[in-house]
Amino acid sequence: MSTGPVRIGLLGCGNVGAAFVSLVRERAAVIESRYGIDLQITRVAVHNLSRERPVEFDDGVLTHDASDVVNDPNIDVVVETIGGIEPARGLILDAIAGGKPVVTANKELLANLGSELYSAADDKGVDLLFEAAVAGGIPFMRPLRESLAGEDIARVMGIVNGTTNYVLCRMAEEHISFGEALAEAQELGYAERDPTADIEGFDAGAKAAIIASVAFGVDVVAGDVYREGISDITPADLAFAERLGYVVKLLAIIERFRELDGPEIAVRVHPAMVPAGHPLAAVRDSFNAIFVEGEAVGDLMFYGRGAGGDPTASAVLGDVIDAALNTGQGRGATMGKREVATLRPIDALQSEYYINLEVADRAGALARVAGVFGDHGVSIRSMEQEGLGEEARLVFITHEAVERDVQATLQTLRDLEVVDRVRSVLRVVASADG
Amino acid sequence: MSTGPVRIGLLGCGNVGAAFVSLVRERAAVIESRYGIDLQITRVAVHNLSRERPVEFDDGVLTHDASDVVNDPNIDVVVETIGGIEPARGLILDAIAGGKPVVTANKELLANLGSELYSAADDKGVDLLFEAAVAGGIPFMRPLRESLAGEDIARVMGIVNGTTNYVLCRMAEEHISFGEALAEAQELGYAERDPTADIEGFDAGAKAAIIASVAFGVDVVAGDVYREGISDITPADLAFAERLGYVVKLLAIIERFRELDGPEIAVRVHPAMVPAGHPLAAVRDSFNAIFVEGEAVGDLMFYGRGAGGDPTASAVLGDVIDAALNTGQGRGATMGKREVATLRPIDALQSEYYINLEVADRAGALARVAGVFGDHGVSIRSMEQEGLGEEARLVFITHEAVERDVQATLQTLRDLEVVDRVRSVLRVVASADG
Structure with missing residues (x-):
């Protein structure tokens, strides 16, 4: 299976980057014997060359110039662990443009400019893998992209x-x-x-x-x-x-x-x-x-x-192995065709609600408060009274209602004389099947 | 991305097979628009042509001859839902030999003759995917094979x-x-x-x-x-x-x-x-x-x-999409190099144990029983006495012990006059981290 080493260019060597370097070194022999992939971290771009790090590198591996790494023809896979928008965005786009698969843990970048990156990778037919960007070490993005594609x-x-x-x-x-x-x-x-x-x-x-x-x-x-x-x-x-x-x-x-x-x-x-x-x-x-x-x-x-250097590094390594297996076969993982989302505003949300009110006088308050719910078409599923006098509280769980009706209810309740305060409002998740 | 339809040959059309056919029909338009894959079920091999099925097929799709399906040059992906060893094994090997990727839900076959199939697929460089064989619809085999490869x-x-x-x-x-x-x-x-x-x-x-x-x-x-x-x-x-x-x-x-x-x-x-x-x-x-x-x-x-027609069909479909994306790119998912396992016998297992004994006379019994544990080097973490007279029980949780020592302990206890019966023995899982 092997056709020479897979040379990794690493951008950033902080918590996740250093954990990734350690993990690759620890697992390289097993990965080579099992998958025929010889992973080597050959270039590492860091901000500060003289900073102390938990991992050491041979002479010539560390560089201050990240664009030098992504444009190096001797790099097969780029791993980005810098975080943030720039320079990460530019470096990833350069790597993709050069036909290099990219593995990134960069949540902020993908959440803001993912579309640009996904399109660039799909157009070029290279892998852009980002398991580590969501829920750290949990294999979720890949199952979602692949296993659940249909x-x-x-x-x-x-x-x-x-x-x-x-x-x-x-x-x-x-x-x-x-x-x-x-x-x-x-x-x-x-x-x-x-x-x-x-x-x-x-x-x-x-x-x-x-x-x-x-x-x-x-x-x-x-x-x-x-x-x-x-x-x-x-x-x-x-x-x-x-x-x-x-x-x-x-x-x-x-x-x-x-x-x-x-x-x-x-x-x-x-x-x-x-x-x-x-x-x-x-x-x-x-x-x-x-x-x-x-x-x-x-x-x-x-x-x-969902976080931590080692779990995140594990997710990055899984992606790197995948990219390495794909390398030279012209295949890129695809995000598929994407559409513009029609977003439903929070106002239109339907949910059950928990509403906790501080009321002045429990006895008189309930009828008034219940009336306000009814006026706005919010149906009460259960109610509990608690405390007495100034400490009195009414706690409601509603049936499924529309957010805007609940907000209107709360607005009216706040103006009600018998209501001292809307203490808290929480949306309620319905029970799971099974 | 598309280069014509992906023609699926389905072997078996029972619970899972029929659910898969329904699911493909339901999702085909979305899969084509998103991934450019036009999935078509063009041949279906069944045991009994005249049986009533929840799904219908055009004339000429159903056949009694499964080997005709796996050898059909117009089939791109073979899906096996027959189950059991033969004829499934022979059909899958034929399909692989013909360079066709295979998706199977066949737990029995893989658990007994997996090695032969994995090797055939790796030698030929075609996909052999089996998400549905373990834990039904849960995306687990693929994350284990890919995300956790390192x-x-x-x-x-x-x-x-x-x-x-x-x-x-x-x-x-x-x-x-x-x-x-x-x-x-x-x-x-x-x-x-x-x-x-x-x-x-x-x-x-x-x-x-x-x-x-x-x-x-x-x-x-x-x-x-x-x-x-x-x-x-x-x-x-x-x-x-x-x-x-x-x-x-x-x-x-x-x-x-x-x-x-x-x-x-x-x-x-x-x-x-x-x-x-x-x-x-x-x-x-x-x-x-x-x-x-x-x-x-x-x-x-x-x-x-973990089971059921629809969840299992979902896992099969995920694999089929993966195989279809790989088709024509010469790439097969690899099981990697496998080794002969050195199996540790159950005798050598280390675990905590729950042991529930029926004893004749509680007061006298405990000292005798505890002595037997001690003689075999099995350390007691906690003990509860329950009941009186003929109903008396002693319930132990041990510290971590070796299975053979626990079995020897139980053997001696069974011969002890004060022990009426070893009611039950259960291994105990230690608490998870975090």
């Missing part, structure tokens, strides 16, 4: 951010506040010093855009994704959720609706109440999982480590 | 038989006997009239052999797999398990051990106690799931429908 997918729901899952789990299990759980996550290195990208759902939103593009063959970018974070979630919400048989997760939800005028796509990230018996409810700590609902295949879930 | 896999544990999972779930949740749960499963069509293949672990064993072959690049056949079924499990075992924080699952366990003389592989199927917090514990009803422990990637799990 499947009619209705919905994908993912826990695709480990930081927020860790924070929500700790809050629920230790009955601590969001701030305490976040501080703990930061201490353990699960959360960044500036946690905004994770906590406010930007990271999950970028992944949702990439998943939507692949699952539905449309061009969706990060900016298209409706997004809410978890910083308003309270221990009280988690306690209510538990009592009602739910757990709260930050979900990336990607759905397709068949309409007479053609398909509509909804892509959103927000905390949601997930039934305790749903497979996603059992995903704990900083693990990720992606739940797929297909017409023929039924319910699927992919579970594993 | 991963150092330590262990795979799978719930790969839906019937037994359903029976065990019902027993645990409804507190009913094995016989009652089985009868219910048969009524619902989850279990065959003769349930032996499922209940006694033969089905799971065949899948374990295929997984071992792919995960570790070795030739393992069904007969190599140590196997115990679930028919001896009692509601009392499940109740004890629950109280101790476990659930009982029938697991296929595939492990590799690094020894000085080279790797040893252990492949076995038996009921086991799984910690309630382990992702496999949450797999309910007739669902399947496969848990993978990799050196770099960490813990992964793949979850979904």
